[in-house]
Amino acid sequence: MAKYLVSVIIENKPYINDPEGETILKDLIAKGGYTSVKSVRTAKMLSVTIEAVDGKDAEDTVRKLCDELRIYNPVVSNCKVEVIGTVQIKN
Amino acid sequence: MKIGIIVFPGSNCDKDVHHVLRHVLNADAEFIWHRRDNLNGYDAIILPGGFAYGDRLRAGVIAAFSPVMKEVKRLAGEGKPVLGVCNGFQILVESGLLPGALMKNNSLKFVCKWTSITVESNRTPFTHALRPKQEISIPVANQEGRYVADPKTLEMLEHNNQVVFRYHNDDPNGSANGIAGISNEEGNVVGMMPHPERASESILNPNGRDDAVMIFRSLLGYMEEQK
Numbered sequence: 125m126a127k128y129l130v131s132v133i134i135e136n137k138p139y140i141n142d143p144e145g146e147t148i149l150k151d152l153i154a155k156g157g158y159t160s161v162k163s164v165r166t167a168k169m170l171s172v173t174i175e176a177v178d179g180k181d182a183e184d185t186v187r188k189l190c191d192e193l194r195i196y197n198p199v200v201s202n203c204k205v206e207v208i209g210t211v212q213i214k215n
Numbered sequence: 216m217k218i219g220i221i222v223f224p225g226s227n228c229d230k231d232v233h234h235v236l237r238h239v240l241n242a243d244a245e246f247i248w249h250r251r252d253n254l255n256g257y258d259a260i261i262l263p264g265g266f267a268y269g270d271r272l273r274a275g276v277i278a279a280f281s282p283v284m285k286e287v288k289r290l291a292g293e294g295k296p297v298l299g300v301c302n303g304f305q306i307l308v309e310s311g312l313l314p315g316a317l318m319k320n321n322s323l324k325f326v327c328k329w330t331s332i333t334v335e336s337n338r339t340p341f342t343h344a345l346r347p348k349q350e351i352s353i354p355v356a357n358q359e360g361r362y363v364a365d366p367k368t369l370e371m372l373e374h375n376n377q378v379v380f381r382y383h384n385d386d387p388n389g390s391a392n393g394i395a396g397i398s399n400e401e402g403n404v405v406g407m408m409p410h411p412e413r414a415s416e417s418i419l420n421p422n423g424r425d426d427a428v429m430i431f432r433s434l435l436g437y438m439e440e441q442k
Contacts, residue, residue, distance in 0.1 A: 136318075139365060139366070140318065140363060141321075143319065143320075143321050143322070143323050143389075144319070144323060147323070193280070194276055194279070194309065195272070197273060197276070197309070197316050199314075199315060199316045199363075199364070199365070200316045200318065200363060
């Protein structure tokens, strides 16, 4: 068993408006002069450290628990699960 | 005829609901701690407002996994009346008893103010004593009260008469179609963001009105008919 760092990114689906992203775009980025930026969407990220036999096992377990325990709301959000790498075990 | 008021860690409108039922309407109502796994003997269930589990992760999601919710689902399946107010509505949505989701308000702020809603459907146990399009003076107090659903679900809600309440003029949350409350297809499970328990006595209302008490009176009338 090794420890893996897995990232979970929870983003709202395109049909859900994102007032926080809109405020960041309008009131910081556009007002700051970065007119080339056309859209900002906010999201939530969880960094999960998990013991697993390999990367696939780590990803599958995190994916399963996200679905099962409604870590994201499937009505309004998409959820991306990605293995970042192994974590050194400290004693 | 007994009404159960579910108390989650972080509920804070449970006593107000209890007060209206017991002291204003003289009904039999009891508190139920969320760890209870048997709701035999209850004829209706109310999930009150508050901040169960501090709204962590998303409002209502952790409470939706409380042991009592299996029983709430069972009673809902048997056709018993279930009402979720504010955080209670969020819990009903997260537990899959009602469709859609409640997102952060468009203003991104906690909104606490008096508003008014109209009755869109009076086929539920909580609205059958009200007239369609009747206006009710009632307050909202929430940060995650913007009702959303995908276009297909919204169409279904409108088509099946599952929109129970709509904001009258001013939608404080930015909800789809101005929705303030919905029901399941059968009509026995209702969720609403505004707080009828805070508007059931004229002394509490800046306009001296108490029309929201009819939501609870409807329930009692319905339960009487079912006896």
